[in-house]
Amino acid sequence: MAQPTDVSWTTCEEAGCIGIRLAEGRMCLAHANPEMQAEALLLVRETGTIDVRGVPITRELLKQVLDACPRGSDGQAVVHARFGYATFTGDASFGEAIFEATSTDYVPDFGEGTGSS
Numbered sequence: 001m002a003q004p005t006d007v008s009w010t011t012c013e014e015a016g017c018i019g020i021r022l023a024e025g026r027m028c029l030a031h032a033n034p035e036m037q038a039e040a041l042l043l044v045r046e047t048g049t050i051d052v053r054g055v056p057i058t059r060e061l062l063k064q065v066l067d068a069c070p071r072g073s074d075g076q077a078v079v080h081a082r083f084g085y086a087t088f089t090g091d092a093s094f095g096e097a098i099f100e101a102t103s104t105d106y107v108p109d110f111g112e113g114t115g116s117s
Protein backbone atom coordinates (compact mmCIF):
# COMPACT_ATOMS: atom_id res chain seq x y z
CA MET A 1 0.00 0.00 0.00
CA ALA A 2 1.60 3.24 -1.11
CA GLN A 3 1.89 5.81 1.63
CA PRO A 4 2.93 9.39 1.14
CA THR A 5 5.95 10.32 3.20
CA ASP A 6 5.99 14.07 2.66
CA VAL A 7 2.84 14.92 4.51
CA SER A 8 2.09 18.37 5.82
CA TRP A 9 1.43 17.48 9.42
CA THR A 10 3.50 16.34 12.38
CA THR A 11 3.45 12.59 12.28
CA CYS A 12 3.16 9.92 14.93
CA GLU A 13 6.36 8.49 16.40
CA GLU A 14 5.34 4.91 15.70
CA ALA A 15 7.67 3.54 13.04
CA GLY A 16 6.15 3.81 9.58
CA CYS A 17 3.05 5.63 10.80
CA ILE A 18 2.10 8.87 9.08
CA GLY A 19 -0.86 9.51 11.36
CA ILE A 20 -1.18 13.07 12.61
CA ARG A 21 -0.18 13.49 16.23
CA LEU A 22 -2.75 14.19 18.84
CA ALA A 23 -2.67 17.66 20.33
CA GLU A 24 -1.04 16.11 23.37
CA GLY A 25 1.74 13.58 23.15
CA ARG A 26 3.67 12.21 20.25
CA MET A 27 1.38 9.53 18.93
CA CYS A 28 -1.59 9.45 16.61
CA LEU A 29 -5.04 8.38 17.75
CA ALA A 30 -4.37 4.79 16.74
CA HIS A 31 -1.13 4.45 18.67
CA ALA A 32 -1.81 6.62 21.70
CA ASN A 33 -2.31 4.90 25.02
CA PRO A 34 -5.90 4.41 26.21
CA GLU A 35 -5.82 7.49 28.44
CA MET A 36 -4.73 9.73 25.61
CA GLN A 37 -7.26 8.16 23.28
CA ALA A 38 -10.01 8.82 25.78
CA GLU A 39 -8.86 12.40 26.11
CA ALA A 40 -8.80 12.86 22.34
CA LEU A 41 -12.27 11.35 22.00
CA LEU A 42 -13.54 13.68 24.71
CA LEU A 43 -12.27 16.51 22.58
CA VAL A 44 -14.16 15.12 19.60
CA ARG A 45 -17.32 15.20 21.64
CA GLU A 46 -16.68 18.76 22.76
CA THR A 47 -15.62 20.20 19.44
CA GLY A 48 -17.43 18.06 16.91
CA THR A 49 -14.27 17.88 14.87
CA ILE A 50 -11.65 15.25 14.39
CA ASP A 51 -8.41 15.26 12.51
CA VAL A 52 -7.14 11.78 11.76
CA ARG A 53 -5.13 12.44 8.66
CA GLY A 54 -2.86 9.51 7.94
CA VAL A 55 -4.09 7.52 10.90
CA PRO A 56 -4.63 3.79 10.41
CA ILE A 57 -8.19 3.33 11.61
CA THR A 58 -9.43 -0.06 12.65
CA ARG A 59 -13.06 -0.96 12.88
CA GLU A 60 -12.81 -0.78 16.64
CA LEU A 61 -11.25 2.67 16.60
CA LEU A 62 -13.82 3.92 14.11
CA LYS A 63 -16.55 2.72 16.42
CA GLN A 64 -14.99 4.57 19.34
CA VAL A 65 -14.76 7.71 17.26
CA LEU A 66 -18.38 7.45 16.15
CA ASP A 67 -19.48 6.80 19.71
CA ALA A 68 -17.67 9.93 20.79
CA CYS A 69 -19.21 12.15 18.12
CA PRO A 70 -21.88 14.68 19.01
CA ARG A 71 -25.34 13.64 17.89
CA GLY A 72 -27.55 15.36 15.37
CA SER A 73 -31.27 15.87 15.78
CA ASP A 74 -31.92 12.36 14.52
CA GLY A 75 -29.36 10.81 16.84
CA GLN A 76 -26.77 10.29 14.15
CA ALA A 77 -23.13 11.12 14.66
CA VAL A 78 -22.17 14.49 13.27
CA VAL A 79 -18.55 15.42 12.94
CA HIS A 80 -16.28 17.62 10.93
CA ALA A 81 -13.59 15.20 9.91
CA ARG A 82 -10.28 15.34 8.19
CA PHE A 83 -9.48 11.91 6.85
CA GLY A 84 -6.78 12.67 4.31
CA TYR A 85 -4.73 9.54 3.76
CA ALA A 86 -6.34 7.82 6.69
CA THR A 87 -6.52 4.10 6.12
CA PHE A 88 -9.43 1.97 7.19
CA THR A 89 -8.92 -1.65 8.01
CA GLY A 90 -11.46 -4.35 8.57
CA ASP A 91 -15.12 -3.90 7.88
CA ALA A 92 -15.34 -0.16 8.36
CA SER A 93 -18.91 0.97 8.65
CA PHE A 94 -19.91 4.55 9.04
CA GLY A 95 -23.46 3.63 9.88
CA GLU A 96 -25.64 6.68 10.16
CA ALA A 97 -22.76 9.05 10.70
CA ILE A 98 -22.67 12.32 8.84
CA PHE A 99 -19.15 13.32 8.01
CA GLU A 100 -18.61 16.82 6.86
CA ALA A 101 -15.21 16.58 5.30
CA THR A 102 -13.39 19.83 5.84
CA SER A 103 -10.44 18.84 3.78
CA THR A 104 -9.94 18.62 0.06
CA ASP A 105 -7.56 15.74 0.56
CA TYR A 106 -10.32 13.34 1.46
CA VAL A 107 -8.75 10.11 0.33
CA PRO A 108 -10.21 7.22 2.25
CA ASP A 109 -8.34 4.06 1.55
CA PHE A 110 -10.27 0.88 2.06
CA GLY A 111 -7.36 -1.16 0.75
CA GLU A 112 -6.09 -4.44 1.99
CA GLY A 113 -4.08 -3.13 4.92
CA THR A 114 -5.68 -5.52 7.31
CA GLY A 115 -2.37 -6.55 8.88
CA SER A 116 -2.80 -8.50 12.07
CA SER A 117 -6.23 -9.25 13.33
Ligand SMILES: [Zn+2]
Pocket residue numbers: 012013014017018019027028029030031
Ligand atom coordinates in the same frame (compact mmCIF):
# COMPACT_ATOMS: atom_id res chain seq x y z
ZN1 LIG B 1 0.44 6.26 14.67
